Amino acid sequence: MTTEDNPSNILRSSAELRYADELARLRAADNDPRPEGWQLSPRAVRRFILGDDKQAISRKFYGDDPLVDRAIVTLMGHQGLMLVGEPGTAKSLLSELLSAAISGDSALTIQGTAGTTEDHIKYSWNYALLLAEGPSKRAMVASPLYQAMESGKLVRFEEITRCPPEIQDVMISLMSEKQIMVPELGEQARMHARRGFNVIATANLRDRGVHEMSSALKRRFNFETVRPIKDHAFEVELVLRQVQRDLDSAEVTVEIERDVIALLVTAFQELRSGQTREGTPIRTPDTVMSTAEAVNVAYAAALEARYFGAGRLSAREIANQLQGVVLKDNADDLKRVQHYFDTVVRERARRDEHWKTFRDAARSLWP
Ligand SMILES: Nc1ncnc2c1ncn2[C@@H]1O[C@H](COP(=O)(O)OP(=O)(O)OP(=O)(O)O)[C@@H](O)[C@H]1O
Ligand SMILES: [Mg+2]
Incomplete structure (x- = not known):
């Protein structure tokens, strides 16, 4: 066979x-x-x-x-x-x-x-x-x-x-x-x-x-x-489905909330386009932040949640796995992403639990 x-x-x-x-x-x-x-x-x-x-x-x-x-x-x-x-x-x-x-x-x-x-x-x-x-x-x-x-x-x-x-x-x-x-x-x-x-x-x-x-x-x-996907809801849908399919075929069960994937997609779309949802310009890293990377980050984060966490994907695992995408060969990229965390993520962390988890996790990663 x-x-x-x-x-x-x-x-x-x-x-x-x-x-x-x-x-x-x-x-x-x-x-x-x-x-x-x-x-x-x-x-x-x-x-x-x-x-x-x-x-x-x-x-x-x-x-x-x-x-x-x-x-x-x-x-x-x-x-x-x-x-x-x-x-x-x-x-x-x-x-x-x-x-x-x-x-x-x-x-x-x-x-x-x-x-x-x-x-x-x-x-x-x-x-x-x-x-x-x-x-x-x-x-x-x-x-x-x-x-x-x-x-x-x-x-x-x-x-x-x-x-x-x-x-x-x-x-x-x-x-x-x-x-x-x-x-x-x-x-x-x-x-x-x-x-x-x-x-x-x-x-x-x-x-x-x-x-x-x-x-x-x-x-x-x-x-x-x-072109990269522009529509936020579409990209969330795609990442969710793709990750679920990958998890199913690996026979791994992880609880995934749409809001956590939505946060990941928002961060990717903003860093990719150089503009926040609210329209503020931000600096874009040189590294590729495509939908394919978003899927990879979400999948790796889900595995982390399954094998090192409580089986529930949170923004913490997303922040952990983001490192591997952002820190490739360009030292300036780290600064740009740090800046994003210090401004945009920080602001949202005041009002939203997921963004707060995201920020707290990144803080211990990139002090
Ligand atoms: N518009 C889209 N529709 C569906 N899946 C997408 C879309 N954009 C990205 N993806 C995801 O990206 C993954 C990888 O895409 P693929 O390898 O075909 O990209 P590529 O454009 O050939 O990249 P490269 O230039 O690096 O070869 C797909 O398997 C899918 O998960
Ligand atoms: Mg290709």
Whole structure:
């Protein structure tokens, strides 16, 4: 038995496994027109990602519904889809959900790094077979992109801007010609992409910039900028659900009050945007304070409450776990966050129990 057959003991299974029954239900009820090569109609893909109460489909991506619609439309066309944005804004999550819904397979993924080579993008060889049998389809090791073209699926290209420029250039011709040549295979050399094939790339605005991408490659993608969630209630909802899901799958029970999560989200949103709820400007730390970090802090704090506390998450554990996010490499960040505690948090602590706990905990951490 492989780990994929027994999803209970693996840390994170792929979206098509996690949501297998939702996908099956959507498919069974899907009477809308479906583009060739797609597993679901565009409407059903939308429901899978944004949720649908009638069919008991959960919402998975929060904050920008029109972006999801545009992304789906892009993937039906000739252009690839490029999701750009700050770290932790769910670019990878969205690309995983789209490929799970559209192709039923989110595993065809190329991870872009400084060491990505042309082989990773096209194909390489099983050298034992190559020497024994000469070049053949069997001796060829197809890249995720090759497999996606051959089977008419989506391929995900994570962090494409981290690849060296010459590797990005390989993508230009592949995306316009929609075929891969394997000259060694003689008559079978040319492989044409089947319908359903397309590329979803993601790029992080804080790393090697999108501006370094050649304009030829940029032209082959429709760009969508994924922004941090602005709506407070939405973000609270997301953090609550995500933490609950993580706790459930780890079989850990912790009592979580919405108000405590609301405090965490408020602090994150204020530090991220440089402005308090009341409109006072504050200094923002350089460290990334995305929703993904908020989820991580809340989850770690919940574990602390379970294993070191009374099984009830309070603002104290949140303050403790915040350290790991804030204190990364920039000493000034600590000062900025301390300033936030000395002013904004202090003021609220006068009127609110949770904020008081939050402040008291931080005081002993950062005297
Ligand atoms: N709008 C959102 N909707 C749903 N989940 C979100 C949203 N924003 C952030 N998240 C949370 O962030 C987590 C991580 O997101 P993900 O890894 O996809 O981010 P990313 O944009 O790819 O980050 P990076 O640039 O660092 O690769 C998600 O699993 C989810 O918990
Ligand atoms: Mg990512």
